[in-house]
Each structure stands twice: as C-alpha cells, then as structure tokens.
Amino acid sequence: MRPIFSPAPGLLLLGLCAACSPDAGSQSAFVAPQCRFDVDREPELVEGDVNHYCRDGYRYDVSYDLCVDKDTAIGPFPNEMVALCRECGLHACEQTDWPVNQARRMRGPETCPHGTQETDLGLCVDDRHAYGPFSAEMVERCIDNGGGEYTCKTMRWDRRFAEAIAAGIDPGNSMGPTMLAGDWQYPLPLDHGLRADGFGGGHFGASRSGNAGGHSGIDILAPIGTPLAAVCDGTVRYAGWVHGYGNFVQILCPIPSSVTGGASLYASIAYAHLDEINVTTDDAVNGGTVVGTVGKTGNASADGLHAHVHFEIAVHDTLHAASVEGHASSNHAGSSGGSKLVEELYAACLDPNGFEPTTGPVNKGRRIDPFLLLSCITSKPNLTAPPSALQSQLHAWSEHYAATTFDVDVGL
Numbered sequence: 001m002r003p004i005f006s007p008a009p010g011l012l013l014l015g016l017c018a019a020c021s022p023d024a025g026s027q028s029a030f031v032a033p034q035c036r037f038d039v040d041r042e043p044e045l046v047e048g049d050v051n052h053y054c055r056d057g058y059r060y061d062v063s064y065d066l067c068v069d070k071d072t073a074i075g076p077f078p079n080e081m082v083a084l085c086r087e088c089g090l091h092a093c094e095q096t097d098w099p100v101n102q103a104r105r106m107r108g109p110e111t112c113p114h115g116t117q118e119t120d121l122g123l124c125v126d127d128r129h130a131y132g133p134f135s136a137e138m139v140e141r142c143i144d145n146g147g148g149e150y151t152c153k154t155m156r157w158d159r160r161f162a163e164a165i166a167a168g169i170d171p172g173n174s175m176g177p178t179m180l181a182g183d184w185q186y187p188l189p190l191d192h193g194l195r196a197d198g199f200g201g202g203h204f205g206a207s208r209s210g211n212a213g214g215h216s217g218i219d220i221l222a223p224i225g226t227p228l229a230a231v232c233d234g235t236v237r238y239a240g241w242v243h244g245y246g247n248f249v250q251i252l253c254p255i256p257s258s259v260t261g262g263a264s265l266y267a268s269i270a271y272a273h274l275d276e277i278n279v280t281t282d283d284a285v286n287g288g289t290v291v292g293t294v295g296k297t298g299n300a301s302a303d304g305l306h307a308h309v310h311f312e313i314a315v316h317d318t319l320h321a322a323s324v325e326g327h328a329s330s331n332h333a334g335s336s337g338g339s340k341l342v343e344e345l346y347a348a349c350l351d352p353n354g355f356e357p358t359t360g361p362v363n364k365g366r367r368i369d370p371f372l373l374l375s376c377i378t379s380k381p382n383l384t385a386p387p388s389a390l391q392s393q394l395h396a397w398s399e400h401y402a403a404t405t406f407d408v409d410v411g412l
C-alpha cells in the first residue's frame with residue numbers, strides 16, 4: 001500500500017521538508033524516505049580495490065561507492081548532502097566523516113553522490129569540487145602534485161585540480177601558489193597547529209555550548225610563554241583583562257589592498273588568554289612587535305584545557321567601526337567590509353589555490369577565518385611536533401583545510 005505522504009525523489013531538495021518535521025500532520029512518526037537510517041541495498045565491502053582507494057583501515061563499499069569502516073564513512077560530502085542532512089534534523093552533518101548508514105542514505109542510489117553530476121572523465125562534481133573515492137593512482141598523483149596527503153585521501157578535491165589529474169595532466173607546477181605570503185606576519189614563531197581537547201575543537205566555527213554561532217576564532221596551540229607578535233603595523237586598541245578572555249590584547253590594522261580588491265578595510269585582531277601582556281592601550285605596533293605571551297587565563301584556565309592563543313579577526317569598513325569592535329563571542333553580526341573581503345579573498349587567493357576550510361565556514365558574519373587570511377598574506381613556520389605534554393592536543397591544519405597548490409602544514 002502506498003504511504004499517505006510519499007515525496008517524490010528530490011522533493012526534499014526544494015526545501016519542502018515538511019515530512020522531516022514532527023508536525024507533519026497525523027504522520028508524526030513518519031520519517032521521509034531520504035531521512036531514514038535503514039538502507040535498501042546490502043553493503044558490499046572489498047579491501048584494497050585499486051580503482052577506489054580507501055585510507056588505511058577503511059574498505060570500499062561497492063554498493064554505495066563509499067569508503068567505510070564499522071562506524072564511519074569518509075567525507076567530506078557534497079553541500080546538497082549536507083543540506084539534506086540538516087533538513088532531516090540529523091546531528092553529524094557538519095562533521096567531515098559521517099556515521100556510515102547516514103552517509104549511505106544521504107548519498108542516494110545514483111552513480112554520483114546526491115547533488116553532483118558525472119563528467120565525461122567519469123568524475124562526480126558540483127560547482128567547486130570533485131568527489132571520490134578516487135583511484136589509487138589518482139591519489140598518488142594528487143600527493144605528488146602537492147595536494148596534501150591528508151586531503152588527497154579524503155573524498156573531496158578541488159574540481160579543477162581533480163579534472164587535471166583525471167585528464168592525465170600534472171597540475172602541480174602549472175597551478176603554483178598564488179598570492180601567498182605578503183605584508184603581514186604570523187603571530188607565533190612556531191607552528192603546533194590547532195588545539196583540540198576534551199573542551200572541544202579549536203578550529204573556526206567549532207561548536208561551543210551556549211553559542212549557536214560556534215567558535216569565532218582559532219585556538220593556536222603553543223606552550224605557555226611563547227611570544228605573540230603583532231601581525232601587522234597598527235595600534236593597540238585595548239590591553240588588559242576581559243571576562244572570559246583573560247589577559248587580552250586588541251590591535252587595529254588596515255588590511256593589505258592586495259586582498260581587498262583595492263578597498264580600504266580594517267581589521268580588529270584579538271589575542272586572548274595571554275600569560276603576560278607586553279603592550280599598553282594606544283601603543284603603536286609594527287608587524288613583529290611582541291604584544292604578550294601565550295597563557296591559560298580567563299576561561300582557558302580549566303585543567304586539561306591546553307595553553308593556546310585564541311586568535312580572532314573581525315573586518316570593518318572604517319577604522320572607527322574596527323575600534324568599537326567588542327569581539328563578543330555571542331555577536332555574529334556581519335559588516336559590508338567583511339562581505340567584501342570574503343569576495344575579494346576568494347578571487348585573490350582562495351580560488352586560485354583551491355584553498356578552503358573542510359570543517360568550518362570561510363567567515364561568520366564580519367569575522368574571517370584567521371588561518372585563511374594569514375596563509376594568504378603571511379609566511380607561517382612549518383608544522384612541528386609540540387612538547388610531549390601538548391602532543392595529543394595537536395590538530396594539523398590539513399585536518400581542517402585543503403589546498404591544491406600548496407601543503408597547508410608547510411611554511412611558505
């Protein structure tokens with residue numbers, strides 16, 4: 001017998017997801033077919049299939065064209081799958097890897113994953129990306145061409161890069177980093193990646209309890225006492241104690257016109273949880289001026305939460321607007337300068353380098369992901385192992401970012 005409400009395939013994609021809601025008429029227990037966790041084809045798992053490379057410990061699921069282990073399927077997955085996941089009210093939508101049956105169900109039965117199309121070269125693509133599993137040979141060539149070992153072994157590559165690889169072209173040299181390294185300076189003399197511990201992830205947009213917008217900066221891991229440099233020539237707007245942020249320094253700088261399309265935009269840059277503060281409100285700073293040292297003050301003082309600098313950049317149209325930026329974690333308002341910078345940064349740096357976050361947004365309102373902006377206009381040190389006490393907290397940049405013309409873990 002036909003169910004009372006049986007949406008045609010694709011109906012949910014139009015946003016008509018009444019069936020996902022508990023208020024779907026008398027069918028409150030009804031779950032739209034696309035949202036169910038049961039799967040209607042038997043998974044068929046093979047190991048070591050050279051035409052469908054899966055990371056160590058994962059097997060290729062022939063029935064669903066996924067790389068899976070007992071619990072998870074390797075992502076990241078197409079935006080339309082993520083949107084469907086959200087509409088269905090599922091909880092792991094923002095994660096890179098998904099619970100295995102969620103991935104099977106959201107992927108759909110077609111040759112290519114839901115929201116993608118097959119090209120003449122046999123790739124499954126959407127506007128920006130191509131989706132695996134790719135062959136062992138393609139993965140190897142992806143790594144040889146500087147795609148980054150971690151990224152090459154995920155399910156999502158930059159589309160132009162994947163198309164070159166699939167066509168037998170080695171894009172590495174011809175693409176080359178564009179607009180990387182510029183006027184600004186990296187805030188730390190070392191690179192231990194991002195903090196991740198029992199208190200949560202340190203990446204941009206990481207979930208934070210009581211803050212639906214998520215994490216507004218990045219938590220760069222470093223031992224207590226590591227000097228923190230001003231990243232640009234500017235002025236100290238505030239240096240002192242702020243509830244939650246502990247010892248806090250805020251500096252104001254113009255953003256280099258090379259990434260603003262010529263527009264005059266200003267950044268308010270926050271360094272939080274410092275051990276010591278080395279500057280005073282209204283001081284002038286140059287790129288490299290030590291503004292303080294890494295610490296564990298404010299809400300970073302909890303046991304088990306490792307020392308890091310919470311580093312945050314809010315973008316404004318005028319110096320005055322930047323000067324009244326409060327960096328309140330609950331305020332996610334946008335600014336026209338923030339939107340302008342995102343647009344120009346894509347054109348000047350992100351698109352040409354296939355550079356993107358894999359686990360968070362590019363911006364949240366007026367805040368830009370600091371790692372994206374810094375990588376485009378500074379030279380960071382190479383990723384190195386932190387002291388043993390911090391080693392378990394390190395998340396390599398490549399776990400959160402991908403690029404096709406450079407390795408995100410390497411200094412440039």
Ligand SMILES: [Zn+2]
Binds near residue numbers: 215218310311
């Ligand atoms: Zn933080």
